[in-house]
Structures are given as structure tokens and as C-alpha cells.
Amino acid sequence: EDQVTQSPExxxxxxxxxxxxxxxxxxxxxxxxxxxxxDPGKGPEFLFTLYSAGEEKEKERLKATLTKKESFLHIxxxxxxxxxxxLCAVHPGSNYQLIWGAGTKLIIKP
Amino acid sequence: DGGITQSPKYLFRKEGQNVTLSCEQNLxxxxxxxxxxDPGQGLRLIxxxxxxxxxxxxxxxxxxxVSREKKESFPLTVTSAQKNPTAFxxxxxxxxxxxxxxxxxxxxxxLLVL
Numbered sequence: 683e684d685q686v687t688q689s690p691e692x693x694x695x696x697x698x699x700x701x702x703x704x705x706x707x708x709x710x711x712x713x714x715x716x717x718x719x720x721d722p723g724k725g726p727e728f729l730f731t732l733y734s735a736g737e738e739k740e741k742e743r744l745k746a747t748l749t750k751k752e753s754f755l756h757i758x759x760x761x762x763x764x765x766x767x768x769l770c771a772v773h774p775g776s777n778y779q780l781i782w783g784a785g786t787k788l789i790i791k792p
Numbered sequence: 793d794g795g796i797t798q799s800p801k802y803l804f805r806k807e808g809q810n811v812t813l814s815c816e817q818n819l820x821x822x823x824x825x826x827x828x829x830d831p832g833q834g835l836r837l838i839x840x841x842x843x844x845x846x847x848x849x850x851x852x853x854x855x856x857x858v859s860r861e862k863k864e865s866f867p868l869t870v871t872s873a874q875k876n877p878t879a880f881x882x883x884x885x886x887x888x889x890x891x892x893x894x895x896x897x898x899x900x901x902x903l904l905v906l
Contacts, residue, residue: 683814686834714893714894716894716895722902723880723902724797724899725882725897725898725899725900726882727897727898728897731894745905760803767835769835771834771835773892777853778840778842779837779850780835780837780895781834782835783834784832784833784834785834
């Protein structure tokens with residue numbers, strides 16, 4: 683069964699304290715892995731798409747990496763405005779539907 | 793500016809009532825989607841449409857209906873058969889549905905039951 687698991691469920695950091703969020707997946711084939719940011723009461727905002735193991739993408743303080751079993755979203759020297767829920771989704775090779783993780787709620791304290 | 797709009801932002805449903813959520817996009821995307829988001833769970837697909845006048849059921853289609861008469865519009869009706877409709881509803885679109893195409897989301901509609 684295709685599955686996506688995000689960990690931890692919640693992460694509290696001090697401003698400037700770097701860390702990583704994990705998205706592990708078991709799917710039959712991988713057409714793409716997506717990271718989104720979601721603020722409370724708003725729709726998800728697209729961050730990155732990764733297509734193959736070894737691929738990396740960066741945007742400001744965020745860097746996403748991909749292996750054959752998992753993806754990491756690294757956040758370097760975070761600021762309070764980085765506080766949000768980060769969602770991971772996988773497009774398996776078997777059908778059109780994305781498989782979504784439950785998200786990691788990131789809280790950055792000033 | 794291109795994007796996806798959803799209305800209303802909040803919607804209240806009475807017992808036995810059908811309600812319709814609006815979704816419009818001006819991105820010229822072929823594919824559109826409806827998701828339901830509940831606390832602590834991943835997004836769940838209700839319906840998707842790859843092209844005008846065609847749509848397919850997702851994992852939780854029971855109690856919902858859709859139409860796709862125009863490329864830009866994909867309204868979702870929550871019928872009285874949906875017994876637990878309280879949730880955050882998200883509309884998304886993508887260029888198509890093939891390999892790894894990014895989905896872009898609207899701002900969402902929160903549905904509450906009176």
C-alpha cells in the first residue's frame with residue numbers, strides 16, 4: 683500500500699536553531715515528491731518538487747533533499763515567520779492521485 | 793495575476809441542506825481537484841477532473857458531487873447524504889495529471905454545520 687509518513691508531528695525551535703523535517707514514503711514508483719507550506723486557515727503554498735534520488739532544491743532558508751525512501755526539508759537559521767505546517771506529498775507511478783502525509787507543525791520562538 | 797479563487801471563505805450548512813462551494817482558476821490548467829482536510833490527517837481527494845465534461849471519484853466521493861462545464865470552474869456540492877461535512881475544503885489545479893505535475897491550491901472554504 684502506498685504510504686507517506688511525516689515526522690515529527692510537531693517541532694518547536696528557537697529562532698536561529700537549524701533542524702530537519704522528515705517525509706518517508708513507500709510507493710510503487712515515484713513520479714515526484716512535493717513540499718508545501720500551509721499557514722493556519724489558508725491553502726497550501728507550493729515550495730518544491732523533487733523527481734529523483736540525489737536531487738536537492740533550495741529556497742531562502744529551506745533546502746529539500748530526496749533519497750529512494752525519504753525526503754528531508756532542512757531549515758537553516760529559522761525565523762518566527764517560518765512557523766507553519768509543512769506538508770509532503772508523493773505522486774506514485776501507479777495512478778494520478780497524490781498521497782499526502784499528515785504534516786509537521788513547525789513553531790519558531792523568537 | 794493568475795491564481796485560484798474559492799468562495800465563500802466560510803459556509804454554514806443546516807441539516808438536510810445541499811450547499812455548493814465555488815472554485816475558479818485562471819491559470820489555463822486542464823486538471824482540477826477537490827480535497828478535504830481534517831485536523832491531524834493528510835489531504836483526502838474527493839473528486840478530480842482531467843478535462844472539461846469529465847471527472848472521476850477520489851477516495852471519499854460519497855455524499856459529494858461535482859460538475860466541470862467550463863475549463864475555469866469546478867464547483868463542489870456537499871449533499872445531505874454527507875453526514876460529517878464539517879471540514880476545510882481545498883480546490884487545486886495542475887497543468888495536467890501526468891508525471892509529477894505540481895498542484896496549486898486556492899485559499900480554502902471552511903464548512904460548518906449549524
